[in-house]
Amino acid sequence: MPGYRIGVDVGGTKLAYGLFDEHFSLVATAREPSAAELPADDMLRLMHGHMQELLCGMGLGMKDLAGIGMALPGHIYFSRGVIITASNLPNWSNYPAKEKLHALTGASVVLDNDANVAALAEYKLGAGRGAANMVYLTISTGLGGGLVLDGKLFRGTYGSAGELGHTFITENDQITCGCGRTRCAETICSGTGMANYAKMRLAGGAKSILPELAGGMEHITARIIGEAEKRGDALAAETIDRAANGLATVFYNLYQTFGCDRLVYGGGVAKLGERLMGKAEERFYELIPMAKEYPMTIVPAELGDNAGIIGAALLTA
Numbered sequence: 391m392p393g394y395r396i397g398v399d400v401g402g403t404k405l406a407y408g409l410f411d412e413h414f415s416l417v418a419t420a421r422e423p424s425a426a427e428l429p430a431d432d433m434l435r436l437m438h439g440h441m442q443e444l445l446c447g448m449g450l451g452m453k454d455l456a457g458i459g460m461a462l463p464g465h466i467y468f469s470r471g472v473i474i475t476a477s478n479l480p481n482w483s484n485y486p487a488k489e490k491l492h493a494l495t496g497a498s499v500v501l502d503n504d505a506n507v508a509a510l511a512e513y514k515l516g517a518g519r520g521a522a523n524m525v526y527l528t529i530s531t532g533l534g535g536g537l538v539l540d541g542k543l544f545r546g547t548y549g550s551a552g553e554l555g556h557t558f559i560t561e562n563d564q565i566t567c568g569c570g571r572t573r574c575a576e577t578i579c580s581g582t583g584m585a586n587y588a589k590m591r592l593a594g595g596a597k598s599i600l601p602e603l604a605g606g607m608e609h610i611t612a613r614i615i616g617e618a619e620k621r622g623d624a625l626a627a628e629t630i631d632r633a634a635n636g637l638a639t640v641f642y643n644l645y646q647t648f649g650c651d652r653l654v655y656g657g658g659v660a661k662l663g664e665r666l667m668g669k670a671e672e673r674f675y676e677l678i679p680m681a682k683e684y685p686m687t688i689v690p691a692e693l694g695d696n697a698g699i700i701g702a703a704l705l706t707a
């Protein structure tokens with residue numbers, strides 16, 4: 391009986407592969423550059439080769455696979471197995487990856503959005519274990535999300551549900567989001583949003599150690615903002631405060647909409663820890679005191695960078 395599974399985490403710059411045995415133990419991994427400039431068919435053939443090498447290294451072949459799961463950044467029409475758009479992979483728009491990869495490998499193929507996949511991994515094997523309704527939030531250069539409701543990933547009709555970063559939480563922000571709008575949560579709570587806010591205030595004349603600490607305005611990141619705040623910089627503190635308020639609003643909306651009992655967060659910006667996440671949690675409880683009695687437990691993700699390959703493999707279960 392074929393019982394092995396491969397989980398692939400596809401990014402604009404790297405491809406991460408995990409080979410799992412029938413007990414879902416990770417038995418081999420590989421990491422390759424993603425060659426995003428290639429036509430989609432060629433990149434899929436390249437990935438097929440990587441998977442054959444991974445299997446061959448363990449004395450296995452495609453026939454030993456129960457399935458291949460793929461995590462991709464962007465909008466995936468889950469029920470059709472089609473990539474609608476993928477961030478940083480322009481050649482993959484409207485691409486029927488499920489059908490194409492199945493034709494190459496003979497294996498059953500499942501694909502989904504990377505935040506959904508990480509949500510599934512955390513729910514099954516990480517910080518979401520035992521939750522009834524869980525939200526996963528990844529706070530990095532962008533703000534992504536995944537919803538596990540009544541024990542199942544909730545994708546919506548078109549596979550586009552859980553785009554929490556592009557929910558509107560402000561009436562008219564001056565900062566434009568990657569999606570072209572100006573009211574998204576991502577413009578306030580993500581690393582890019584925080585850096586853009588600090589730059590806007592600096593351009594308006596605010597005093598700060600940020601440009602010097604970063605080695606130039608263009609190098610300001612959430613990590614540098616965290617560093618400046620530790621040194622007592624007022625603009626850095628203001629920027630983190632604004633992001634914490636934004637996150638509290640996101641938490642509040644999620645609690646009111648889905649009545650979740652667990653919120654799991656990951657991503658580099660979340661590493662600002664107490665100063666960002668602690669403040670956001672405190673404000674969330676101020677907004678909705680009933681959550682003290684009926685809590686939405688807010689906890690860091692446990693699976694780190696492996697969430698993508700683990701969740702992708704879990705898609706095939």
Ligand SMILES: [Zn+2]
Pocket residue numbers: 555556567568569570571574576
């Ligand atoms: Zn947006």
